[in-house]
Amino acid sequence: MFARTALRAATRPASTLTQRLAYATAATADPQHFSASAVEAMNPHGLEISRAQRIAEDGFCSAIGNTPLLRLKQLSKETGCNVLGKAEFQNPGGSVKDRAAKFLVQDAEDRGLLKPGGTVVEGTAGNTGIGLAHVCRSKGYRMVIYMPNTQSQGKVDLLRLLGAEVYPVPAVAFENPENYNHQAKRHAEKLDNAIWTNQFDNTANRQAHIETTGPEIWAQTEGKIDAFTCASGTAGTIAGCTRYLKTVSSGRVKCYVADPPGSVIHGYVSSGGKNLGERAGSSITEGIGQGRITDNFAPDIALLDGSLFISDAKSIEMVYRCLDEEGLYLGASSCLNVAAARDLAVQMGPGHTIVTILCDGAYRYADRLFSRKWLESKKLVDAVPAHLHKYIVLE
Numbered sequence: 001m002f003a004r005t006a007l008r009a010a011t012r013p014a015s016t017l018t019q020r021l022a023y024a025t026a027a028t029a030d031p032q033h034f035s036a037s038a039v040e041a042m043n044p045h046g047l048e049i050s051r052a053q054r055i056a057e058d059g060f061c062s063a064i065g066n067t068p069l070l071r072l073k074q075l076s077k078e079t080g081c082n083v084l085g086k087a088e089f090q091n092p093g094g095s096v097k098d099r100a101a102k103f104l105v106q107d108a109e110d111r112g113l114l115k116p117g118g119t120v121v122e123g124t125a126g127n128t129g130i131g132l133a134h135v136c137r138s139k140g141y142r143m144v145i146y147m148p149n150t151q152s153q154g155k156v157d158l159l160r161l162l163g164a165e166v167y168p169v170p171a172v173a174f175e176n177p178e179n180y181n182h183q184a185k186r187h188a189e190k191l192d193n194a195i196w197t198n199q200f201d202n203t204a205n206r207q208a209h210i211e212t213t214g215p216e217i218w219a220q221t222e223g224k225i226d227a228f229t230c231a232s233g234t235a236g237t238i239a240g241c242t243r244y245l246k247t248v249s250s251g252r253v254k255c256y257v258a259d260p261p262g263s264v265i266h267g268y269v270s271s272g273g274k275n276l277g278e279r280a281g282s283s284i285t286e287g288i289g290q291g292r293i294t295d296n297f298a299p300d301i302a303l304l305d306g307s308l309f310i311s312d313a314k315s316i317e318m319v320y321r322c323l324d325e326e327g328l329y330l331g332a333s334s335c336l337n338v339a340a341a342r343d344l345a346v347q348m349g350p351g352h353t354i355v356t357i358l359c360d361g362a363y364r365y366a367d368r369l370f371s372r373k374w375l376e377s378k379k380l381v382d383a384v385p386a387h388l389h390k391y392i393v394l395e
């Protein structure tokens with residue numbers, strides 16, 4: 001007979017040891033009892049599970065987005081603000097670029113440019129290629145990727161493992177017709193039923209964030225967001241989120257682009273759009289920083305309230321702090337974003353809610369970010385707080 005008292009005791013949330021024990025007893029007492037109320041009562045996580053996504057009908061593509069918005073506890077405490085990070089590393093392909101990949105392919109389908117059995121071609125060495133390779137496999141398209149031959153064998157192997165045809169080509173400047181982006185474009189033009197997704201200037205990328213990331217952030221904060229910041233690679237994320245958040249809040253939400261060394265965006269935005277400048281220097285961050293205003297950025301760049309320059313030292317410090325203080329294993333672009341959110345919190349003062357993007361995990365970068373030799377070669381060992389040197393575990 002089902003133990004009713006034990007069941008009633010197993011109310012949610014299972015916050016005490018007694019409750020958790022009662023739940024365990026109730027759950028094992030009558031495994032045949034499947035009434036809705038009994039199942040509900042046996043759910044020690046309560047509301048959180050009832051909010052879980054239902055079946056992702058379209059497989060991989062339906063599982064993209066709806067990522068959690070995490071409160072960064074230590075930085076929030078330190079600044080007196082709510083510093084929140086959108087956990088984009090939880091997308092099924094592991095990064096924020098899954099959203100762009102899905103929209104780029106869907107847009108081509110909607111325009112009738114891509115039909116069953118078609119081919120998707122892109123010039124990319126990073127997360128967009130991973131996202132596109134997943135999306136293409138799940139929809140039955142062929143995926144062709146061009147990338148500079150300076151990229152690690154690991155990246156080439158991963159894309160091939162995901163079913164992509166990969167062409168590493170000499171790393172030459174964008175102006176050179178042999179640049180990997182131009183080769184990707186020409187490859188697509190030679191085939192029937194093929195598209196070059198052109199993530200930098202195809203605004204279906206920005207649209208992904210206008211239609212999904214921005215609305216999710218607004219809903220998750222119930223409109224109580226004061227500022228948003230993130231870096232720009234193609235600028236799809238910063239442009240789309242800025243466009244949505246400015247529109248829905250009638251301009252109230254402040255939006256700031258965050259920029260690494262070696263990028264022209266900070267100079268351009270902080271000069272009020274007067275000074276584009278030349279690219280000079282470089283950064284340890286991957287996937288962000290830019291030498292021009294992409295078509296994804298152009299319609300929205302004037303909406304920005306400003307720009308935050310974040311040094312590599314600040315980004316690296318945050319890689320180690322996020323790991324130690326928040327339990328978050330994040331790549332350098334995510335940590336540049338977190339450092340920018342922290343600076344913005346300090347600038348705005350206590351009581352504000354600031355949201356940023358946690359683009360991907362550290363998995364693909366671990367051999368550098370946690371290597372003493374690599375940190376030394378970049379003169380970044382001292383950027384890691386002394387008490388966190390214990391995390392520099394690779395040689």
Ligand SMILES: Cc1ncc(COP(=O)(O)O)c(C=O)c1O
Pocket residue numbers: 095096097126127128231232233234235236237238286287288331333334359360
């Ligand atoms: C790790 C990482 N962070 C950030 C970005 C920038 O996102 P967006 O292209 O939307 O500007 C990218 C883009 O590839 C990326 O790979």
